[in-house]
Amino acid sequence: MAKAKQVTGQAKFQVTGGQATPAPPVGTSLGKFGINLGQFVQQFNERTRDYMGIPIPVVVTVFNDRSFEFVTKSPPASALLKMAAGVAKGSGVPNREKVAKVTRKQLEEICEKKKDDLNARDLDHARRMIEGTARSMGIEVVD
Numbered sequence: 001m002a003k004a005k006q007v008t009g010q011a012k013f014q015v016t017g018g019q020a021t022p023a024p025p026v027g028t029s030l031g032k033f034g035i036n037l038g039q040f041v042q043q044f045n046e047r048t049r050d051y052m053g054i055p056i057p058v059v060v061t062v063f064n065d066r067s068f069e070f071v072t073k074s075p076p077a078s079a080l081l082k083m084a085a086g087v088a089k090g091s092g093v094p095n096r097e098k099v100a101k102v103t104r105k106q107l108e109e110i111c112e113k114k115k116d117d118l119n120a121r122d123l124d125h126a127r128r129m130i131e132g133t134a135r136s137m138g139i140e141v142v143d
Contacts, residue, residue, distance in 0.1 A: 005063040009033050012059050017051030017075075020044045033062040040068060047072060054079050074117045077133045080110045091138025101140045107131065 011029040020026055022037040026044075030037060040060070048056050057073040082089070084107075085100035111118075111126040120126035131141050 005065060005067065008062045008064050010059065010061050012057065014055045014057050014076075015044065015048075017048035017054045017056045018045050019052070020048075030060060030062070030068075033066070033068075035062055035066050035068050040070070044070065044072075051075060054083070074114045077110065077114060077130050078137060080113060081130070081134050081137060081139055084110065085139050087139075090136075094136055094138035097138055098140045099138045101142050102134060104141065104143055107134070107141060 009032075011033075013025045013029045015026060020041045022041055026041060027037060030040060044058065054075045056075055058070050059073070060068055060070040062068045078090070081102060084102045087100045089099075091097045091099045107127055107130055108123075110130050111123055114130070115123065115126055118126045118129060120129055134141055
């Protein structure tokens with residue numbers, strides 16, 4: 001009977017979708033486990049090709065035989081809001097300066113993308129969470 005794989009470690013970091021390289025943050029996070037960085041980079045870039053240029057959180061689990069598994073999460077709400085609003089960054093003074101507007105429909109689409117990774121009991125609660133992120137970035141939500 002084959003021995004079960006033992007978990008050696010776990011690493012969490014964000015990498016730009018479809019553009020990972022063995023340089024930091026990938027190399028510094030995974031180098032200590034001795035896994036094949038080229039193999040990870042290739043698999044990650046293949047899986048995240050649709051999210052080109054968007055930061056993607058990833059959780060990598062490394063086993064004692066130097067094999068690994070990884071789970072990609074949905075992009076951060078702030079990145080999705082910036083894309084929807086068409087701005088490069090949020091406001092430095094969000095309570096006074098509004099930088100853009102997003103519609104409720106765009107907000108619902110973001111909630112659908114993030115529903116698996118949010119700690120929300122339903123879509124209404126998820127929408128309120130994303131609205132709060134938008135507010136803290138200086139993005140107004142309009143009907």
